[in-house]
Amino acid sequence: MKRKKNISQGIIHILLILFSVISLFPLYWLITTSLKPSLDVFSVDMLGFFRPSLENYETVLVKDQYPKYLLNSVITSLFTVAITMPIGSMAGYAFARLKMKKKDTWFFMILTTRMAPAVTFAVPIYLMMVGVGMIDHTAGLVIVYVFSNMALCIWLTRSFFEDVPKEIEEAAMVDGVSKFGAFIRFAVPIASGGLVATAILIFIFSWNEFFFASILTQNAAKTFTVHLTSFFGSKRILWGELAAASTLGASVPIVFALIMKQYIIRGLTMGAVKE
Amino acid sequence: MRDKMFMRFMTIPALLVFLLMGVYPTIQGLINSFTSYNMTETAEKKFIGVDNYIRMFTEMRFWQALGRTLIFVMLSVGLSYMIGLVIAVLLNKINAVRNVYRIIFLIPMIIAPTITALNFKFMYNYNMGIINFFLNLAGIPNVDFLGDPSIALFSTLAVDIWLGTPLAILILLAGIESQSEAYYEAAKIDGASEWQIFLEITFPILKKFSVIVIVLRTMDALKVYEVIQLMTAGGPGTSSETLNIYISKAGFSWFEMGYAAALGIFALYFIMFIARFIINKTGLFQSEVSRV
Numbered sequence: 134m135k136r137k138k139n140i141s142q143g144i145i146h147i148l149l150i151l152f153s154v155i156s157l158f159p160l161y162w163l164i165t166t167s168l169k170p171s172l173d174v175f176s177v178d179m180l181g182f183f184r185p186s187l188e189n190y191e192t193v194l195v196k197d198q199y200p201k202y203l204l205n206s207v208i209t210s211l212f213t214v215a216i217t218m219p220i221g222s223m224a225g226y227a228f229a230r231l232k233m234k235k236k237d238t239w240f241f242m243i244l245t246t247r248m249a250p251a252v253t254f255a256v257p258i259y260l261m262m263v264g265v266g267m268i269d270h271t272a273g274l275v276i277v278y279v280f281s282n283m284a285l286c287i288w289l290t291r292s293f294f295e296d297v298p299k300e301i302e303e304a305a306m307v308d309g310v311s312k313f314g315a316f317i318r319f320a321v322p323i324a325s326g327g328l329v330a331t332a333i334l335i336f337i338f339s340w341n342e343f344f345f346a347s348i349l350t351q352n353a354a355k356t357f358t359v360h361l362t363s364f365f366g367s368k369r370i371l372w373g374e375l376a377a378a379s380t381l382g383a384s385v386p387i388v389f390a391l392i393m394k395q396y397i398i399r400g401l402t403m404g405a406v407k408e
Numbered sequence: 409m410r411d412k413m414f415m416r417f418m419t420i421p422a423l424l425v426f427l428l429m430g431v432y433p434t435i436q437g438l439i440n441s442f443t444s445y446n447m448t449e450t451a452e453k454k455f456i457g458v459d460n461y462i463r464m465f466t467e468m469r470f471w472q473a474l475g476r477t478l479i480f481v482m483l484s485v486g487l488s489y490m491i492g493l494v495i496a497v498l499l500n501k502i503n504a505v506r507n508v509y510r511i512i513f514l515i516p517m518i519i520a521p522t523i524t525a526l527n528f529k530f531m532y533n534y535n536m537g538i539i540n541f542f543l544n545l546a547g548i549p550n551v552d553f554l555g556d557p558s559i560a561l562f563s564t565l566a567v568d569i570w571l572g573t574p575l576a577i578l579i580l581l582a583g584i585e586s587q588s589e590a591y592y593e594a595a596k597i598d599g600a601s602e603w604q605i606f607l608e609i610t611f612p613i614l615k616k617f618s619v620i621v622i623v624l625r626t627m628d629a630l631k632v633y634e635v636i637q638l639m640t641a642g643g644p645g646t647s648s649e650t651l652n653i654y655i656s657k658a659g660f661s662w663f664e665m666g667y668a669a670a671l672g673i674f675a676l677y678f679i680m681f682i683a684r685f686i687i688n689k690t691g692l693f694q695s696e697v698s699r700v
Contacts, residue, residue: 257433280429341520
């Protein structure tokens with residue numbers, strides 16, 4: 134009986150490890166490709182029987198303009214977070230506390246903007262940005278990202294504020310603290326873990342965004358995701374350099390996810406997974 | 409009453425963002441969809457009634473793109489749900505290192521889809537790609553993943569499933585974990601087989617979580633852009649062209665803004681219809697409303 138259990142446990146582990154390999158292999162392959170000298174870029178040596186070299190990283194970081202576009206991504210994402218968070222968490226707080234008849238309409242609106250592919254808004258937003266001369270401006274991109282992350286922000290902060298006991302704020306208001314004061318001085322600090330996680334998630338989504346960046350920027354405000362496509366030259370594709378640039382771009386969200394794993398999972402699953 | 413006023417005030421900034429960036433562009437899009445407006449031509453924008461919509465509904469390419477989108481969404485959601493369910497059930501059966509697996513499954517979800525798409529394009533390479541290398545080892549001749557019109561869409565689909573399955577795993581695992589062990593123990597004592605336990609206890613318990621997975625995965629699958637645009641750009645020919653790719657081509661390759669706007673309006677209504685359907689059929693949001 135015990136032995137049978139051990140065997141089935143063994144099979145389960147083998148299946149899970151196999152699935153994990155499938156999940157992680159692309160990242161592993163990306164990193165090893167980035168370390169291959171350009172002549173070996175297509176070599177299939179698995180375990181690094183090539184001479185690892187930082188040549189690709191040097192090209193990308195020193196000869197290419199890649200750092201500039203990484204910096205653009207940082208700035209765009211930071212501004213997006215800084216604008217979305219206060220606006221979104223105020224609304225999220227209201228939804229967590231308010232008995233409201235029209236709530237259903239709000240949820241429908243939130244769900245629709247969360248569901249709608251970027252392309253459905255693309256033409257009017259593009260024409261609007263052309264109209265106000267915001268093409269290739271970081272500010273234009275930030276406004277779009279604030280909108281596209283707002284639904285997520287409201288949704289998540291609402292879920293985090295619902296975890297805050299109402300009684301604390303009520304007690305504070307009895308002591309003469311204003312309603313807004315109760316929000317800022319009590320609800321926000323208590324929910325701060327969740328709010329930080331929401332902010333990080335919005336940062337990651339802005340960091341990873343491609344579609345709007347590709348239509349709204351050309352060079353000055355171009356973000357790193359758009360720049361990655363420029364490694365596809367007209368004559369040849371610079372796979373090694375692309376892999377190095379991709380590895381750098383992927384490392385930012387990975388670091389965040391490792392630090393805030395639990396909250397990020399809650400955020401990515403739209404609050405379905407709480408722990 | 410004053411409480412209500414305050415809470416209304418708290419939602420005003422968010423409402424302004426939705427009005428400026430959501431409602432205004434939608435109205436503009438609606439207006440543009442009744443015009444002929446090509447940005448590459450000097451001709452003025454002119455009102456042409458419903459011609460763009462007639463063109464859309466009579467164009468074979470549109471219906472094909474819509475059909476591909478539906479196939480893509482159904483297969484992506486269905487397969488990632490099924491794979492996710494199997495993995496979640498397996499994960500629930502082990503006790504150690506479950507958290508290590510959680511981190512592993514998090515990684516495909518948070519890397520930029522742009523990076524994933526370009527990386528898979530590299531791995532799918534016909535002559536030198538690592539996937540064909542593995543196939544050759546197994547005695548299978550090279551497959552032209554992105555260049556064969558009958559395969560290209562499914563190659564992009566595989567990447568989307570790779571991207572989306574972890575979400576299904578994490579939600580379904582949380583669902584299984586949220587249930588008490590007592591049920592399982594009782595069933596085991598009664599002599600139920602593993603398969604019976606799964607069908608009669610685990611699966612019904614997971615209903616609510618399954619709905620969440622299907623809703624979230626449907627949203628993501630409807631949004632797919634980078635994975636197709638950067639790997640095949642809808643090609644070869646139009647063999648992997650979904651609605652999103654078609655719209656972006658109309659708008660930003662041909663600059664036919666009026667036509668692209670009409671397509672965008674159609675896609676938006678199509679998605680609102682699906683959102684309504686989900687809200688009504690699943691009761692997912694009613695419970696949220698009644699709880700507060």
